[in-house]
Amino acid sequence: MIKKAIYFPGLMTVLLLSCNPRAGSSLSASGQPNILFIAVDDLRPETNAYGNCHMVTPHMDALASQGRLFLNHYANVPTCGPSRFTLLTGKYPQTKAQLSNAVFERLTAGRQRQALPESMVEAFRRNGYTTIGIGKISHAADGKVYGYNQPVSDKMELPNSWDSFLFDAGKWQTGWNAFFGYADGSNRQSKNGDVKPYESAPVEDNGYVDGLTADLAVKQIEALKSSPSPFFLAVGFFKPHLPWNAPQKYWDLYKEDELPVSPAADLPAFVNNTGWHNSDEFNQYKKGEERPSLKNPVSAQYARKLRHAYYASVSYVDAQIGKVLDALKESGLDKNTIVVLWGDHGWHLGDQRVWGKHTLSEYALRSALIIRAPGMKKSGTATSVVVQSVDIYPTLLELAGVKQPYPLDGKSFLPLLKEPQSNTEGRAYGYFNNGITLRTNRYRITKYFRKQQPVIELYDYTNDPLETKNIAKENPELVRRLLALLEAGNTGLYKQQKI
Template identity: 55%
Template sequence: MKGILVCSLAFGLLVTLAFIPQRESQPQRPNVLFICIDDLRPDLKCYGNPVVHSPNLDRLARQSVLFTRQYVTQPTCGASRYSLLTGRLPRNPVDITNEALEKQVSGKPRTDEPETFIDQLRRNGYYTVGMGKISHSPDGYVYGYNDPKSNQLELPHSWDEMLFDAGKWKTGWNAFFGYADGSNRQGQQSKVKPYEAANVADEEYPDGLTANLAVAKLKELAGRKQPFFLGIGFFKPHLPFNAPQKYWDLYDEAKIPLTPSPTIPENVNPASLHESAEFNQYALGDEQASLEKPVSDAYARKLRHAYYASVSYTDAQVGKVLAALNQVGMAENTIVVVWSDHGWHLGDYRVWGKHTIFEQAVRSVLLVKTPGMKTGAVRNEIVSSIDLYPTLMELCGLQAPARLDGKSFSVLLKKGKPADWGEHAAYSYFKRGITVRTDRYRLTRYFRAQEPTVELYDHQQDPNENRNVADAHPDVVKRLMPVWEKGNTGLFK
């Protein structure tokens, strides 16, 4: 009798449970692998440059959506990353400097508003790991080029772990400007060349150590029952253009083409450009760059060779990380983003460096691979780096903060032509100038005395921005000025 009673109670409990609404199991949020590459202009084979050897990024591009016209807000490392991480346009003079994150984020108490999109992911259950240059500092900590490493994080609330292997260089800044023998630019008082080809293994330069660190961390993250964000910041092809000899050997220097823009653009004041100061501080360079005259063709080819070798070296490190992601079985549920913080002038307009608001300096690489979404597509719509924050939030099923300036481009990751993307513009800021890139034009206005202060480039007729046609087309300037005004945040008075 007792056994019958127990069975009856158990049956009744099962019947009761059957009629209680069951909570649906929540799908696992996607992981995020975010790879930042310093000073990489869109000179990859997948972007149409047949000379460059970039097999790993090219393979990723075939599995991703490749954005041909993604623009950063500032053509300098720290400021560009500040906008990317916060999803905001610059509003204060410090916002367009390399100290933007140090001054605006580091050392601040935690508030209700996330300091970065990484912080927002962390607040919503993600385990966040950074290594290398994600913010401005090469290892995520605030200290001077010649100082010992500090304990002050550049992004104090974003990371569960911030890692870096400085190797024989001892500190992040020494590694960032490091040479294969363990020396560095600042330690040598800039008496160094802007390039190096050493017959060494990948790990004898810092990015090789970072790739190894990332591979080991991915194996560890695979065992966690928690979605992760892993940010990896590779240094090259930032100056100095140093890479193992085997990557130099991929190129025939004599066949490397020179810039299609060897002179200062027509109707442009030299104040819109610069004298390549960052490049020229490498005192043992073969020649000094100047707006007065170009470097020799032979030296220009050598420098392009060095830059491309550095690109190929970084491409190999990216390949190691992507292979590890596959090997640990997490590729199917991981968003992969490859982004570069700005472009670089390789002799364009006689400039060697970034720090202009021309196309070559503010257009950068963006590849986005998303589980279950469109792959192998090429998108020509205009997008901005500030659009990445809201996009990642949407892809991860999270709410984006209300104060963002960016717009999610997740519709561009799906199949078919998006019905609701519409006209979009990208704004960039530097040298007391604001520029807007629309589908056909670039309109720039400078807050300065040197004329002309307004520049207009027609990309349908002049894709390399060799002619300022503002005076010839005042009607176009007038039509675009309201679009330009939308990006005027009051930064320049």
């Protein structure tokens, strides 16, 4: 049983020292392991296992108790498509195009097979794995290139990665309609945004599309029982991405008036506001009761309503994850399957006056990551070492005994799966908003390439876990040392500019 952690949005203090090691002599099972990769959109580390006692997330918590909970995992880009591109390529962004949600459409869609694999998934496919995708794995809701209001195309974002790619759009008919879907079969774009950013409806799990995705995954697991080759099954769930729509029963798990508001509701001291934004993605939902901005934050009452909606969406997707994990166990495939649960980035829930992602803040970059591997020792014990999304590719290759197809920016964190260290120095780089950020185990330093001052931000999460004060000006020597480390992450994106 996993013990609770103390939750701070900027730092996790580890109290997860009690565990029940599973049987098994090593992480390497006989033969190549299968991989079940579960991607969850906009999932910040906001589960019970991460220390938020309000959350009802029994299935993700159970996975954490059987695997390794990464307390300080960071996406490399705080928006969906580019975050997934860095994950799937194992590379930091090199051009501005790689910071756009159209990155797959521009760089991989429709391309013939190249000398090097287009993605981590194709690397496994080339090494004998059966690869199956369901839902949102790259950027598009169903892996295909077409606009929000266009008919479904047959052009795949990752044309060489999948043996098969599946999606059930149900009553919404297209992937994008389902992604922004409401229980009556409508969607945000068909109503020109004249909708609320949340919905509770008296429907069963299949009343929203993540329930259909879970059903597809369960069927695939049953079919894979007879597969002669190892498999890479990727399942992408939409919630808790906006709109925060979930069956009423998941809303009923929470008492809204007991939910907390953000403990860091204001912008950090000594920063320039251009590093943040006015919650434009959230404000696309025109029937929201209040419209947050940096100048005018929402009321505490509405903040609780929105947190209630986000939490209900997380509990809903937790139940769908539970169905998939239960099917894996019932099939017997769990004994030789690596399970990865990954949130593509974080999300400000009113933190620093923002409702959304798209910042180089701790709140937008830090996300959930749980890995369970066959024969894992000290399961249920968390690690506080900083890791980043680009590290997942090389880690899975090493676990499976597959050779890296090309040099990767990420580094395998297999040692953390063998032994949950706490004194290893980790690094995570982030890119967005004309800036680069570096997170170490204690500090975050950010450099913006802009005219507005200050261009340097520094936070100390030992003394300021909520990221409330930029201390760069008073720590010039520390800034100098950390900027030298930041240079190592200066890709082609900003090479022409001086760190």
